[in-house]
C-alpha cells in the first residue's frame with residue numbers, strides 16, 4: 133500500500149520541543165490562534181446541536197450498521213484493556229455512548245470530558261438514567277464526574293489533579309480534532325500522559341491518514357466519497373502533496389450522513405506515534421478498522437458480541453448487514469493502543485473517587501474555560 137506520508141523515525145526523545153517548522157511570530161500567530169479557536173468552536177457547536185435520536189430514527193439511519201460496527205470496535209477495545217475497579221478518563225466522551233460498555237467492564241470510576249455543552253448534558257442525563265434514550269433506562273454502578281471543556285487546550289492535569297491517576301484513558305473518534313496545531317496535539321498528549329498511571333493504557337479510534345490521503349490522490353479532484361460520506365480538501369492542497377515538516381493543520385471537511393459535518397484534521401500516524409513517545413506513551417498496536425474486524429472476528433467471544441450488536445446481522449432472521457458504502461467508511465478509521473511507560477506503583481492509591489457522584493446534577497458539571 134502506498135503510504136500517504138514518508139515515515140520518519142523518531143530519534144530524539146528529549147524534552148517536548150517542536151521538531152517541526154515553527155509558525156511565524158506576531159500578528160500571524162495571533163490570527164492563527166484565533167482561527168484555531170473558531171474551528172474548535174465550530175466542531176463543538178456541530179456536536180452540541182446534534183439531538184438524541186429515538187430508537188426508530190436510529191434504526192432508520194443510513195449508517196446504522198456502521199454505528200453498530202463502531203460500537204463493536206470500541207467494546208472490543210474496552211474488553212481487551214479495562215479491568216474491574218479501573219478509573220477511566222473518557223476524553224471527548226460525547227453523549228456518553230460508551231457508558232454501558234464501561235459498566236459491563238465493571239469499572240470503579242469514570243470521568244468524561246467534552247467540549248460540547250449539549251453532549252455533556254446528554255451524557256449527564258444518560259448517566260442518571262432519566263433520559264428518554266433508545267438505550268434502556270439504566271443506573272450505573274460506578275461514580276462519575278463530568279467536565280465541559282476543550283481537552284486539547286485545557287490543563288486537564290491541573291483540573292483533574294485530585295482525581296488522578298487513571299488506569300485507562302479513552303479517546304474515541306476524536307483525537308483528530310487536536311491536530312489543528314502542534315500546540316493542541318501536544319496538549320492532548322501531555323494531558324493523557326500526566327493523568328495516566330505508569331503502565332496505564334490509552335485506547336482510541338481516529339481517521340486513518342494513509343487511507344484518506346490515498347483516496348484523495350486517487351480522486352479526480354479535491355472531493356471524494358460515496359452515498360453516505362464525502363471529504364473535501366481546500367484548493368491549497370491542489371497538488372495533493374503534504375510537507376513532512378508541517379504535519380499539523382491539514383484540514384478537510386468531513387460529511388457523514390446522519391453523524392458528522394465539520395472540519396477535521398489529518399493525523400499522520402507516524403507523527404502521532406513519535407510525539408506520543410515524547411510523552412512516555414509507547415505504541416502497543418495500531419490497526420485499520422478492516423484489519424481490526426478481521427483479527428478480532430477470529431475470536432468466538434467477539435463474534436458473539438458482533439451478533440448481539442447486529443452490525444453484520446444477527447446470523448438468524450436479521451439478514452441486514454453493513455452496506456459496501458458503510459464498509460468503505462469503516463476503512464477510513466483506525467484503532468490504536470498506547471501504554472504509559474513505567475511500572476505500576478502498587479503502593480499508589482487509585483484515582484480518588486470521592487469527587488465522583490452516583491447522581492450528577494447540572495451544578496456538578498465542571499466548566500473549564502479555555503485561555
Ligand SMILES: C[S@@+](CC[C@H](N)C(=O)[O-])C[C@H]1O[C@@H](n2cnc3c(N)ncnc32)[C@H](O)[C@@H]1O
Nearest residue numbers: 179224225226229246247248282283304306309
Ligand atoms: C465523533 S464524536 C465521538 C464521541 C464519543 N467519543 C463516542 O465515541 O461516541 C466526537 C466528539 O469529540 C468532541 N470534541 C471535539 N473536539 C473536542 C475538544 N477540543 N475537546 C473535547 N471534546 C472535543 C465532540 O464534541 C464530540 O462529542
